[in-house]
Amino acid sequence: MTTLQPTASAPDATLAGVRTLEVAARMQVAEDAVELTLRRPDGGRLPDWAPGAHLDLVLPDGRSRQYSLCGDRWDAHTYRVAIRREPQGRGGSVWLHDEARPGTMLGFAGPRNSFRMAPAERYLLVAGGIGITPLLPMVRQAEMIGADWHLLYLGRGLASLPYLEELEAHGDRVTVHCGDTDGRADLDAWLPTDPSVRVYACGPERLLDAVEAWAPRLALPPRVERFAARIDDRPGRPFEVVASRSGVSTAVGADETVVAALRRVGVEVITSCAQGVCGTCEADVLEGTPDHRDSVLDEHARASGTCLLPCVSRCLDDRLVLDL
Incomplete structure (x- = not known):
């Protein structure tokens, strides 16, 4: 059994309130995907969550990875996540596939939700492969509230698509499109x-x-959740950042992140992915125009200018004041 004592000084994770989960069960859900059922070691109640939420799982070497919750939100004692094996990835999925077994202990933080399901009468859900994980609870939610919904589920082939058996119960509300038999989808x-x-x-x-x-052709902009950060190679420019509650200010170099600059002067910012994907470090903007470079905020949040993700985003003005 692998045991983890999480710390806040993990190599690519600085997580507040990191706790411990035990792997209760493991199940193959596709040719390259496993589902882990997680619980508290003492069997106690877990924090509530809503469709679109994810967990930060902390591996024994301190690496933190984000996985969408795909189980029953009304089950207060277990979480379920499904993990696709990524041999060319950063190693987290390979470790979980090879090492995580019932009894394995993992650190966790969250749940967090930057992909919330807004109320609507009708939904179109579009999943590609393991991207079904945050959408599966949305399917259940839409069913529960009696909303009209349809799921377009795409993948390389049937063997690569998790949870097909569960989704087949919904009949023609689900359309499956596989590249090996149907060719490229006309989205x-x-x-x-x-x-x-x-x-x-x-x-x-x-x-x-x-x-x-x-x-541009929709009344409501689509919401997407990305597994990887967008590549934004625009050059940076220096500016001043002020942490208003801490009473500290410092210069942010052209090649330096806001988080790194603040940590340099003793202001700790909670981060997880540090790539603008998970939303953990979101901060309120009190002054300055954000230069958004994340993959989380929707267009409304970006246009409001009231928040930003300081792990990747910058400022278009000479001074940025954050509520930190």
Whole structure:
């Protein structure tokens, strides 16, 4: 059994309130994906969550990885996550596939939710492969409230798609499209014409880019959740950052993040992915115009200028004041 004593000084994670979960069960849900059922070691109640939420799982070497909760939100004593094996990734998924067994202890923080399911009468859900994980609880929620919904589920082949058996019970509300038998999907054929439809999507970058391209033709912008950060190679420029509650200010170098600059002068900022993907470090902006470079905030949040993710985002003005 692998035991973890989480610390806040993990190599790529600084997590507040890190706790411990035990792997209670493990199940293969696709050819390259496993589901882990997690519980508190004492069997106690876990924090509540809503569709779209994710956990930070902390591995024994301190690496932190984010996985969407895909189980029953009304089960107060277990969490479920599904993990696709990524041999070319950063190693977290491979470790969990190879080492996580019933009895393995993992640190965790959260749940957190930057992909919330807003109320609507109609939904179009678009999943690519393991991207089904945050959408599966949305399917259950839509069913529970009696909303009209449809799921477009894409993948390389049937063997690569988790939870097909569960989804088959919904009949023609679910459309499965596999590249090995159906060819490349014509996503624009799924562009909603009903202005009341809310679109949620999760999956590979190319799929999400195509869904986001629908935005000018939709009454409500699509919401997407990315597994990887967008590449933003725009050059930075120096500016001043002020942590108002801490009473500290410092210069942010052209090649330095706001988080790194603040930590340099003793202001700790809670981070997890440090790539603008998870939303852990979101901070309120009191002064200055954010230069958003994250993959989390929707267009409304960006346009409001009232928050930013300091792990990647910057400032368009000479001075940025944060509520930190």
